[in-house]
Amino acid sequence: MALTSFIEEPKFDVYRERFAEHFILEREDGILVARMHTGGDVAVWGLELHRALGQLFKTVAADPENEVLILTGTGDYWLRDIDSESFNAVEKDESTFRREGYFQWYRDGMKLQENIIWDVDIPTISAINGPGFHSEFALLHDITICTDDTRLVEPHYHVGLAPGDALYLVLQELIGYKRANYAMYTAQNITAEQALEWGLVNEVVAREDLVDRARSLAEMIIRTQPNPIVRRLTSRIVKRRWRRLLTDDFEMHFGHEMWGTMVHRQDHGEMDTRAALNEG
Amino acid sequence: MALTSFIEEPKFDVYRERFAEHFILEREDGILVARMHTGGDVAVWGLELHRALGQLFKTVAADPENEVLILTGTGDYWLRDIDSESFNAVEKDESTFRREGYFQWYRDGMKLQENIIWDVDIPTISAINGPGFHSEFALLHDITICTDDTRLVEPHYHVGLAPGDALYLVLQELIGYKRANYAMYTAQNITAEQALEWGLVNEVVAREDLVDRARSLAEMIIRTQPNPIVRRLTSRIVKRRWRRLLTDDFEMHFGHEMWGTMVHRQDHGEMDTRAALNEG
Amino acid sequence: MALTSFIEEPKFDVYRERFAEHFILEREDGILVARMHTGGDVAVWGLELHRALGQLFKTVAADPENEVLILTGTGDYWLRDIDSESFNAVEKDESTFRREGYFQWYRDGMKLQENIIWDVDIPTISAINGPGFHSEFALLHDITICTDDTRLVEPHYHVGLAPGDALYLVLQELIGYKRANYAMYTAQNITAEQALEWGLVNEVVAREDLVDRARSLAEMIIRTQPNPIVRRLTSRIVKRRWRRLLTDDFEMHFGHEMWGTMVHRQDHGEMDTRAALNEG
Amino acid sequence: MALTSFIEEPKFDVYRERFAEHFILEREDGILVARMHTGGDVAVWGLELHRALGQLFKTVAADPENEVLILTGTGDYWLRDIDSESFNAVEKDESTFRREGYFQWYRDGMKLQENIIWDVDIPTISAINGPGFHSEFALLHDITICTDDTRLVEPHYHVGLAPGDALYLVLQELIGYKRANYAMYTAQNITAEQALEWGLVNEVVAREDLVDRARSLAEMIIRTQPNPIVRRLTSRIVKRRWRRLLTDDFEMHFGHEMWGTMVHRQDHGEMDTRAALNEG
Amino acid sequence: MALTSFIEEPKFDVYRERFAEHFILEREDGILVARMHTGGDVAVWGLELHRALGQLFKTVAADPENEVLILTGTGDYWLRDIDSESFNAVEKDESTFRREGYFQWYRDGMKLQENIIWDVDIPTISAINGPGFHSEFALLHDITICTDDTRLVEPHYHVGLAPGDALYLVLQELIGYKRANYAMYTAQNITAEQALEWGLVNEVVAREDLVDRARSLAEMIIRTQPNPIVRRLTSRIVKRRWRRLLTDDFEMHFGHEMWGTMVHRQDHGEMDTRAALNEG
Amino acid sequence: MALTSFIEEPKFDVYRERFAEHFILEREDGILVARMHTGGDVAVWGLELHRALGQLFKTVAADPENEVLILTGTGDYWLRDIDSESFNAVEKDESTFRREGYFQWYRDGMKLQENIIWDVDIPTISAINGPGFHSEFALLHDITICTDDTRLVEPHYHVGLAPGDALYLVLQELIGYKRANYAMYTAQNITAEQALEWGLVNEVVAREDLVDRARSLAEMIIRTQPNPIVRRLTSRIVKRRWRRLLTDDFEMHFGHEMWGTMVHRQDHGEMDTRAALNEG
DSSP states (O other): OOSSOOOOOOOHHHHHHHTTTTEEEEEETTEEEEEEOBTTBSOEEOHHHHHHHHHHHHHHHHOTTOOEEEEEOSTTOSBOEEOHHHHHHHHSSHHHHHHHIIIIIIIHHHHHHHIIIIIOOSOEEEEEOSOBSOOHHHHTSSEEEEETTOEEOOOTGGGTOOSOSSHHHHHHHHHOHHHHHHHHHHTOOEEHHHHHHTTSOSEEEOGGGHHHHHHHHHHHHHHHOOOHHHHHHHHHHHHHHHHHHIIIIIHHHHHHHHHHHHHSOOOGGGOOHHHHTTOO | OOSSOOOOOOOHHHHHHHTTTTEEEEEETTEEEEEEOBTTBSOEEOHHHHHHHHHHHHHHHHOTTOOEEEEEOSTTOSBOEEOHHHHHHHHSSHHHHHHHIIIIIIIHHHHHHHIIIIIOOSOEEEEEOSOBSOOHHHHTSSEEEEETTOEEOOOTGGGTOOSOSSHHHHHHHHHOHHHHHHHHHHTOOEEHHHHHHTTSOSEEEOGGGHHHHHHHHHHHHHHHOOOHHHHHHHHHHHHHHHHHHIIIIIHHHHHHHHHHHHHSOOOGGGOOHHHHTTOO | OOSSOOOOOOOHHHHHHHTTTTEEEEEETTEEEEEEOBTTBSOEEOHHHHHHHHHHHHHHHHOTTOOEEEEEOSTTOSBOEEOHHHHHHHHSSHHHHHHHIIIIIIIHHHHHHHIIIIIOOSOEEEEEOSOBSOOHHHHTSSEEEEETTOEEOOOTGGGTOOSOSSHHHHHHHHHOHHHHHHHHHHTOOEEHHHHHHTTSOSEEEOGGGHHHHHHHHHHHHHHHOOOHHHHHHHHHHHHHHHHHHIIIIIHHHHHHHHHHHHHSOOOGGGOOHHHHTTOO | OOSSOOOOOOOHHHHHHHTTTTEEEEEETTEEEEEEOBTTBSOOBOHHHHHHHHHHHHHHHHOTTOOEEEEEOSTTOSBOOBOHHHHHHHHSSHHHHHHHIIIIIIIHHHHHHHIIIIIOOSOEEEEEOSOBSOOHHHHTSSEEEEETTOEEOOOTGGGTOOSOSSHHHHHHHHHOHHHHHHHHHHTOOEEHHHHHHTTSOSEEEOGGGHHHHHHHHHHHHHHHOOOHHHHHHHHHHHHHHHHHHIIIIIHHHHHHHHHHHHHSOOOGGGOOHHHHTTOO | OOSSOOOOOOOHHHHHHHTTTTEEEEEETTEEEEEEOBTTBSOEEOHHHHHHHHHHHHHHHHOTTOOEEEEEOSTTOSBOEEOHHHHHHHHSSHHHHHHHIIIIIIIHHHHHHHIIIIIOOSOEEEEEOSOBSOOHHHHTSSEEEEETTOEEOOOTGGGTOOSOSSHHHHHHHHHOHHHHHHHHHHTOOEEHHHHHHTTSOSEEEOGGGHHHHHHHHHHHHHHHOOOHHHHHHHHHHHHHHHHHHIIIIIHHHHHHHHHHHHHSOOOGGGOOHHHHTTOO | OOSSOOOOOOOHHHHHHHTTTTEEEEEETTEEEEEEOBTTBSOEEOHHHHHHHHHHHHHHHHOTTOOEEEEEOSTTOSBOEEOHHHHHHHHSSHHHHHHHIIIIIIIHHHHHHHIIIIIOOSOEEEEEOSOBSOOHHHHTSSEEEEETTOEEOOOTGGGTOOSOSSHHHHHHHHHOHHHHHHHHHHTOOEEHHHHHHTTSOSEEEOGGGHHHHHHHHHHHHHHHOOOHHHHHHHHHHHHHHHHHHIIIIIHHHHHHHHHHHHHSOOOGGGOOHHHHTTOO
16 A cells, blocks of 8 residues: 555545635546536626636546536627726725735736646637637637637736736737737637637537537547547647747737736726727 | 936927938827928938938837827839939948948948847837838838738849848748748839738728828727836837847848858849839 | 768669559659558558558658658548558467567558658658548648548447547547547547648648649648758657657557457458448 | 625735635735644655645635735645545546546646646745745746755655656746756755756745745835835736746646656656655 | 938947947947946946937947947945935835836836847957946857956845846856845855856956956957948857747836735835945 | 647667667667767767757657667767868858858757757767767766776867857756856866866766676666656756756857857868867
């Protein structure tokens, strides 16, 4: 017998409860579907969800019983609104912001993107269920499908921030520098049709079929390659270039965005994300 | 009081005059429009303009009162002809060419591309006013719009040169290796329509509306992000990957082109750039 | 007179014979056409051809009388079937596989891709003559044309392998991560039309015109740039980014694929490549 | 009030207990000292400790009350022996090894190194308390001090493994390629004196003073830079190049080592690590 | 005659005057000696000199009559004191600091390092005339010699800043990560002897011989390689890896330092640089 | 039976004869000792040997019966003299030089370095038998030992060339930028003692013991790791960073050197390599 024991990681039943406030988790035959929500309805963007996403990816990755991850949202939007009170807790005064900006924006924001790419070593599918901002962690999934009314927007510049939290970087890679620059400077709403044409998403499907289609892709991925280790080796190959790109550029981007928040204080409570989604 | 004083950089009124032979410079509300010309008409490509572009970018960058740069040309062409006499001064004899090839082709050519990417830290828009060669410094602007009759050509290979001065490198990045290779080997005239479809330009507009549209984009860029420092941080993020790409590959490309000019002396006076533009 | 003599490399007449079992080689005016075949008919994929391709590229590269390389196949398919017996010789028992997997899969597979990019320093054109797998060494040619019935498939994942032998890596670069992921996970048959739209091939032509069109491109390439050294310098510039990409990522990819073959032994004799080509 | 709550990470008192089997954790004024042990004595290397290190680094990183991390060992050796039974559980049969080799060697081994560099964002000091193998996670700390009888050895090659688990890579960077190659091929015992001369460690101190000296460095680090955010920004700058190096090369190294374990099965129970430490 | 004329760059006699407040410039046989000073005595570090250095490098580079650059200081110190009033002008209030921090710290600081590496294309020699901070632009010269009482210190961490302005990055490369980390966290005074042993400087000479020795090296460099173009090509090869390193990492470092200045406002007037030089 | 046969590579007995004019090849127990010579005496550097080295490395790599490569020279010098007539054949007239400079300098020179790093996948040991130039292909071996009278010199700059053929690049990596710069600009004779101290060589031994010591290292390398595939995987890990470094920088270096040869024609017949070795 070994001299010592392993420090075990949480099992599904435990972490399903732990994450319940932010995600509805279901798992069947190794396919884990994680659905973001806030109070059971469309997810509202707050620092709690921002952190929970990175925590979720890390937790999912540590459980070898997960074989494919599907991430989706609730209702008609990926993300439409901001939880002003959530951000106010950090932005309320200068001294809190100086400290918590590091922990809650930068550190949590780094782990949000890094964990889906460095830790999660299984095939991943995002199913974007409608218009929204902060789509970069969806786009960092191996395969992305979306509803036909989906619109993706990079709103940082228009709400007072330098675009350093990875969405712009992901767009640069996936649709090319010029399109990404234009989308970012103009807060362009990229439609599902454009996203498909530009290679940003893989399929456009009706909302009612979205999760079923994602599941059916996941089943095919498991069926055609039954060995779980080969699936993981494949996943590592798939995410290799993202690791190189994020390592080379992400912290330069994010450091400059953070510096910018100190130069030009913005107030998330005042940000009009609906206007950025042309829904003002 | 500080012990010493700053060595000041030139002000707008001074450098507007300094560059007048090559550019019409106008500035309003921080938007600097630089229009290339030769004798008031379509710009003719000579070593003087080649150097002046790099000098202009450096000068524009050093003046904190510039907030957006718009670069455009005069008349119906971006660049159509070569100033043979200009090149003859360098190519006239072997010994002059060996020395001045380094200074006037390589060094000025490096700074031409580097200064727009390393020094200019504000949003940049190029407005390509018609068919032309040497479009890489236009394509290195953050956003590019062009007229509907624009055709872009990479003519190096067809006029006797290895394609190392950055245009081919920029095309590789923006339209992919295979398209760039084909365009380069065949001196393909890429039309405005193709350029738009391939993500090389952002908008195609009628010539008479070109500069107005560029200005209107510039105004939007300033209006939506009023803080000049956040605009600069954004600009640095935008140009980050160009810095990496140019550092990694540009001097390999350019060094090999220069070596090639010594192996196979070409004569700019003999180059038929109109033929390359299918206008022979 | 020099103190010693050169160790000469083989001449065309010699290596034409040496490679005859795998390639029909013809050379006219410096344009070398290499046509893969097996017994005069559609090439069948075996370890012998796998090695011969790398050997061919190295040999072609060492002969300064070659000026453009055209690679094509025989009949209606690029590659449709696997020579089971060829793979069985390596896969027959565990101990042989452990040793020969290194030499015949990994080492030969590395040189296959490396030699076309590092050694061949002339313009290269691939003419894909129909549907097939293992198209990455075709896609690594500078220019690629294909027949209108061509379909390209990345079948590794579906036949039990992690996709590490460069095809997936080449697709990532040429059609973007998301499209490449989807094509790989689903063994998508990319049609000639899609390949053209996505910038994977440069021209789609009828099968009967395929090699003539390739030759005509090759002649144009020689005619417009008559200096053989400038052509070679151009070729080196063209292949520069492939060298960087392959160096950075290829051996990570391939090492993981090889590890995977030890974890999940697959049997090439059992692989249904026709099914992957939707021709089961 | 925010709409949702944070998913909290464990507090010190909780994780001190959780890790007690592998580490004695003490914290004073933000300085966390983690001492590896097995049953209270010299740490014995098993897969449980291998995983626990990565888990520890991640946990330490998630607690903002940690300000400096000191890692050390127990007794007269850093690591001297292997827990054969621990490895046997994975190596007992081919099928277990194929699966668990991925999870327990590769995945845990990646996170071991990545978590100290990507997640831990505070200054780190390792205090190597005597001779040992597997010193790479010590050397990845910002500062390293060691006892005067310390000897560091890279034993992989001599016990039947390709040296891909990061120790050789770390040595390549810290002492140069040639010295690292020689040390690896010959299983050289690098002495404390050599380590100091070659820039591998920063100070050599007597064993009885080791932890006190580490503490005193940690106190100085906190005292001279009282702002916890500036300390974290500094830490991120410090670890930047490790992130680039590990991203570029580590998974190529490790994938090849793993492949090698399938080609040439070794048996940890048979490995004579004392011989590698010249203590056979 | 060419259609247009060159926009000329300033000649030596002009820029010698322009820079006189910060540098004594002398040129003989193409060897330009630039001696930093403040009021004729030991240079005092202010934002004016900080900017002037980058301006000087750019100006020197643009004059093809310069063949070797020697940079040195005045008196017994490289840099010992800070011009508090100079920094106060930027740090006096929050709003000035937010704006001018970008322009005077970050932008000028980037150009300071970039111009010596990207623009100056001739051999460069620094002659460090005594103890000092901010030695990175000296160390970025091709060859460095110093006096026997020289001590080099990286004081950022100890005066309240994250070490992102290139000195720490240069040390990481030249003396290795571990030594650089230790030197930075402890504000170690690296002596001339250590600097020589660690490959940080090339020769240690008596102060009275310092500039003569630098001149004699410069003369040798010109004499042995009389062709000015080959000298410039050599210089470009020499500085290649600095360009790659600075591009990859410098702006990440500096962005994080700048962010840190907003989190933890420091006051240059309060900084005790003499204490950092152990001369308090 | 497989449908086709392998195109076989030459066996030892055949290539021993083929290379006899340039190398004495002996093989025992898989250890191949290759001894450079010219007419049985100290090797004289000519273009024939320059090419033969690359050819040798490629040939050795293709024969799976080679397990360790030892490279050494004949007599008291590694390389002392140049075969003027050999170089004259290329340099005799401008037009020959323009063409053959590409083939015989650049292409052969690239393959010389690339083949030892990309193709040779077994452990390699160089045994430098005395003073000499062109030591980079020795230093690119995994382990290097040398005689106590060895002196290594980088003479390019002093004989009229930009230092782009890899020796300077190898020195930059192995002894650091500053030492490499100084050695290059001053044609420093690095002694065996310095080489050992700076980590450039691994052991210094008496000339009469040199090859025996290399053999004994080779035997140890085979004995301690009996599996030939694990040795090859180890070799690939060992050479990984050289592949990255050479890919990133070597062709930039070499292209600039070649351009320089066209700017400033040098005459190998006139080069005084003995003077560079302080033996004039």
